[in-house]
Amino acid sequence: MIYSTSFESDWQFFVRQALYILFSLFIFFLVSRIDFRTACHLYPLFYLLVVALLVVTFAVGIESHGSTRWLDLKVVNLQGSELAKPVLALALAGFLAKYSPAGWKNFFISAALMALPTLLVFSQPDLGNSFILVSIWVFVVFIAGVNILYLAATAAVSLAATPFFWSFLKGYQKTRLLSFLNPSLYSQGASYNIVQALIALGSGQVFGRGLGRGTQSHLNFLPAARTDFIFASIGEELGFIGILLVIILTGFLVYRLVRIAGSLKTKEASLFTFGVAAILFFQFFVNAGMNMGVLPVTGVTLPFVSFGGSSIFSMFLLIGLVQGAEKEIREV
Numbered sequence: 001m002i003y004s005t006s007f008e009s010d011w012q013f014f015v016r017q018a019l020y021i022l023f024s025l026f027i028f029f030l031v032s033r034i035d036f037r038t039a040c041h042l043y044p045l046f047y048l049l050v051v052a053l054l055v056v057t058f059a060v061g062i063e064s065h066g067s068t069r070w071l072d073l074k075v076v077n078l079q080g081s082e083l084a085k086p087v088l089a090l091a092l093a094g095f096l097a098k099y100s101p102a103g104w105k106n107f108f109i110s111a112a113l114m115a116l117p118t119l120l121v122f123s124q125p126d127l128g129n130s131f132i133l134v135s136i137w138v139f140v141v142f143i144a145g146v147n148i149l150y151l152a153a154t155a156a157v158s159l160a161a162t163p164f165f166w167s168f169l170k171g172y173q174k175t176r177l178l179s180f181l182n183p184s185l186y187s188q189g190a191s192y193n194i195v196q197a198l199i200a201l202g203s204g205q206v207f208g209r210g211l212g213r214g215t216q217s218h219l220n221f222l223p224a225a226r227t228d229f230i231f232a233s234i235g236e237e238l239g240f241i242g243i244l245l246v247i248i249l250t251g252f253l254v255y256r257l258v259r260i261a262g263s264l265k266t267k268e269a270s271l272f273t274f275g276v277a278a279i280l281f282f283q284f285f286v287n288a289g290m291n292m293g294v295l296p297v298t299g300v301t302l303p304f305v306s307f308g309g310s311s312i313f314s315m316f317l318l319i320g321l322v323q324g325a326e327k328e329i330r331e332v
Contacts, residue, residue: 211237
């Protein structure tokens with residue numbers, strides 16, 4: 001799809017993505033051979049490194065479209081928020097396996113573990129990946145046996161604090177949220193992306209226009225056709241059948257992760273794998289939702305599909321750690 005949605009002069013995007021995948025596959029095989037328990041015990045180190053990476057991004061990061069999310073490593077641009085996902089899942093699994101969130105103190109500490117990287121990502125600003133990080137925490141503490149009253153109280157406080165967080169949003173983020181509520185008022189402005197994505201999805205109908213024949217992407221109507229809106233590109237060129245295939249494959253992967261999580265022998269490995277399932281599910285849900293106009297537009301990629309080295313690396317890192325944890329079943 002990345003090759004199909006590229007112009008003749010943009011063939012390097014296909015080559016770059018292929019190289020990202022090859023490198024990420026190497027990391028996958030390398031990480032899958034590491035003892036998961038060792039990796040889990042090192043979560044404080046990984047956590048501090050990611051927080052430091054996010055802080056450094058503010059100082060020397062690349063600014064693009066009003067956001068500072070990437071570090072220029074010359075060979076590739078590194079997005080710290082993508083690495084924060086596996087590290088947060090690992091940190092929560094390591095902490096909650098030893099300290100149950102049923103007690104208010106441990107619940108508060110787990111919330112603090114989530115809050116620090118989330119606030120840093122939110123300040124870049126990156127609303128979409130901030131939501132993913134919060135979702136990881138909610139799902140993992142729920143699986144770990146949290147007192148539901150704690151989650152309900154947290155939700156109530158968060159809802160009450162919405163006006164406070166609204167004041168910290170950038171102008172374009174506020175406009176995106178308002179345009180989501182009424183796209184017709186911003187059809188040539190903030191809602192432009194949603195409108196073009198819906199046109200692309202609708203024009204694909206059942207079987208699609210065919211690979212390389214998507215007018216929305218090739219005529220430059222659909223922005224970010226190979227990244228944030230690749231879901232709409234798939235719908236236009238491969239139709240409902242192509243979209244259904246992506247949904248089935250993603251659903252099967254999430255299903256397998258949940259099955260593996262339930263069969264693992266240690267609580268750390270089980271909680272982490274449940275966390276990985278949550279990451280894939282929520283990230284897919286947010287990306288597909290914004291492409292279909294049922295969620296506001298955010299910079300969240302489609303797992304394993306969208307163009308981007310950091311996103312692909314993060315996904316393969318997650319699956320590699322699960323593969324390493326899954327070895328427990330064979331060893332016991």
